[in-house]
Amino acid sequence: MPKRKQSSREHIFKPVHKSVEEIMPYQTGKPVEELAREKGLDRIVKLASNENPLGASPAARKAAARMVDDLGRYPDGSGFYLKEAISESLKVAEEMIVLGNGSNEILELLAQLLLAENDETVYAWPAFIVYRLATLANGARGIEVPLDVDLKHDLPAMADAITGRTKLVVISNPNNPTGTFVKTGELVNFLDGLHPSVLPVLDEAYYEYARDNADFPDGVALLKEGRNMVVMRTFSKAYGLAGLRVGYALMPRQLVQLIDRIRQPFNVNSVAQAAAVAALSDGDFLERTLDLNRTEMKRLEARIRSLGFNTVPSAANFLLIDLAGLPGGEIFEELQDRGVIVRAMDAYGLSGYIRVTVGLPEENEFFLEALAEIKKEKRGNRK
Ligand SMILES: Cc1ncc(COP(=O)(O)O)c(C=O)c1O
Numbered sequence: 001m002p003k004r005k006q007s008s009r010e011h012i013f014k015p016v017h018k019s020v021e022e023i024m025p026y027q028t029g030k031p032v033e034e035l036a037r038e039k040g041l042d043r044i045v046k047l048a049s050n051e052n053p054l055g056a057s058p059a060a061r062k063a064a065a066r067m068v069d070d071l072g073r074y075p076d077g078s079g080f081y082l083k084e085a086i087s088e089s090l091k092v093a094e095e096m097i098v099l100g101n102g103s104n105e106i107l108e109l110l111a112q113l114l115l116a117e118n119d120e121t122v123y124a125w126p127a128f129i130v131y132r133l134a135t136l137a138n139g140a141r142g143i144e145v146p147l148d149v150d151l152k153h154d155l156p157a158m159a160d161a162i163t164g165r166t167k168l169v170v171i172s173n174p175n176n177p178t179g180t181f182v183k184t185g186e187l188v189n190f191l192d193g194l195h196p197s198v199l200p201v202l203d204e205a206y207y208e209y210a211r212d213n214a215d216f217p218d219g220v221a222l223l224k225e226g227r228n229m230v231v232m233r234t235f236s237k238a239y240g241l242a243g244l245r246v247g248y249a250l251m252p253r254q255l256v257q258l259i260d261r262i263r264q265p266f267n268v269n270s271v272a273q274a275a276a277v278a279a280l281s282d283g284d285f286l287e288r289t290l291d292l293n294r295t296e297m298k299r300l301e302a303r304i305r306s307l308g309f310n311t312v313p314s315a316a317n318f319l320l321i322d323l324a325g326l327p328g329g330e331i332f333e334e335l336q337d338r339g340v341i342v343r344a345m346d347a348y349g350l351s352g353y354i355r356v357t358v359g360l361p362e363e364n365e366f367f368l369e370a371l372a373e374i375k376k377e378k379r380g381n382r383k
Contacts, residue, residue, distance in 0.1 A: 017117065017139030026129065029341065041339040045366045047357040048341045050176065050206075050318045052240035054292065054360075056275065057285030060241060063278035067271045075270035082268070085277045086248055090220050095253045098260075099268045103205060103234040103247030107134045107170075109259050110230065114167045114199060115140035122161050123170040124153045126177055126348035128203065131170045140167070151178040151312050151320070155190040162198055169194070172203040173217065174210045177348055177355045179314025183215040191227060199255075201230040205247075208238035208286060209293055210315035223250055230255070235272075237317060238289050239279040244272035293317050296358045303368050307375050318357045320350070326378060328353050331371075338370040 015021065029035075032044045056064070079099040087094045100106035111134035115121065121135040125144035135142040143161050148154040153171060162169065171190075174181040182190075191200055202219040210216050219231035234247035246268055279285070300319060301311050310322035323331055328351050332344035335354075343355040356367060 017137070019136040019139050019141070023133055023136050024347070026133065027347070032341070035336070035341070036339070039337060039339070043366070044339045044341065045359065045363045046341045047359050047363060047367055048343045048355075049242065050237060050316070050357045051242045052238060052289055052317075053358070053363060054240060054285070054289055056240040057279050057282040059282040059285070060239070060275040060279040064244070064271045064275040067274040070270060073270065075266050075268060075273055077265045077267075079268055079273055081277050082246075082248075082273045085280045089280055090250070092220060092224065092250050093253070095256060096223075096250050098249045098251065098256050098263075099273075100247045100249065100263075101267050101269075102236060102245040103203070103232045103249065104130050105245075105263075105267060106230075106232055106247060106249045106259075107131065107201070107203075108137070109263055110168065110199070110201065111135055111138045111140070113258055113262060118165060120163060120166040121168040121170060122158055122166050122198075124158065124172070124175065126345075126350060127170070127172045128176045128205075129347075131172075135168075141165075147175070147178065147180070150180065151175075152180040153182050155182060155186055159190060159193055162195070166198050168199050168201060170201045170203060172205070173219070174206045174315040176205070176316065177318070177343065177345060177350070178312050178320050179206075179316045179318060180312060181210055181213065181216055181315045184217040185215070187217045188222070191222065191229065196228060199228065199230065201232065203232045205232065205234045205237055206316035207233055209290065209317050213315050216315065220250060228252060235276045235279060238286060239276070240285075240289070241272065241275055241279060244269070244275055246272035246276045292360075293358050296361060296364055299361075300356070300358060300364055300368070304371070307368075307372055309375075318355055320345070320353055320355050323352050323354065325352065326375075327351065331374060334374045335367070335370050338373070340367045340370045342367070 032046055036044045083094045083097045086097055107130055115138040117139040119140040120143050122143045123131040124147055132142045145158045145161050204219050223229055223231050230249050230251040232249040236242035304311050309324050312320040329344055329346045332354055335342055345353040
């Protein structure tokens, strides 16, 4: 056969897994500075990614700054001090801990390790979109079980959706984007009914905010009872370290050893490890974070309701707002025009909703005023 010169324009890249073509890239939005410049605004309030409005604890910042002197060195690939700190704080053996570049990476590692072509991951919908992404990236299928009428996980329906091809079932507790949670009894029932070939993953990214709710399950306690399961937590939310990308998961030892074979040797950077160790020991900062969230959540809920909208009861640091018939996508745009960034919910199939992160009092006020103005204008237009 005559050889043909290959030009780069001719090359067609084909992913190994066809399911990759179904993935919509995760939308992160523009940098705040860019948005301010584009819209000619001098103030932008970002309440879109469920970050801690207080930032990181002073102790974590100091530890991170100290680590800057050592940036020329690779991080500790074993995460020795961070695993030690997590182990002490949760009373879980270090051999049961996996660290990740955000808990997001641990989801990807589990999917890579356990999913083959045409396998299935069962999870609720709407829920954290990375469950879908990690599943499709590995050639598997996402079985998305609608939340119930109260926007809570429908665990009986999820149990029914499990087939012989299901390898993973993920439960976000509390759930993002709804803030709803499954209770201890319901969860234990569900876990007890699972076939051993299905690995349950309990994503507790918002655990610290939710743990004081009556009947909120403690995944770590369930794991310690000897259950075959994974419990994921993160430093991105209540610990205020989203920018550093560090999370962890607890799981049976054998699973940790398998993940150690496929993860990057230095998957969690040195600044993140140092800051996370310090963050874990700063109980005062965590309390301040939780206090602020409690007070501001109540105020936001009351004010949003007084505008005639509804909120879904939330155990996390964000609120899903039912806009009572107004279009969520438009309200999102109009808030953005006024300098408030929230999360549009159209991609989650909740087009009449927006999700807002609980911010500082002045940030929440800015959001509330913008929302009130928009509501007034819309009502005016309808007359
Ligand atoms: C439910 C849930 N799980 C996991 C994550 C990922 O967190 P990270 O990768 O920052 O640890 C998030 C972040 O928004 C989340 O909402």
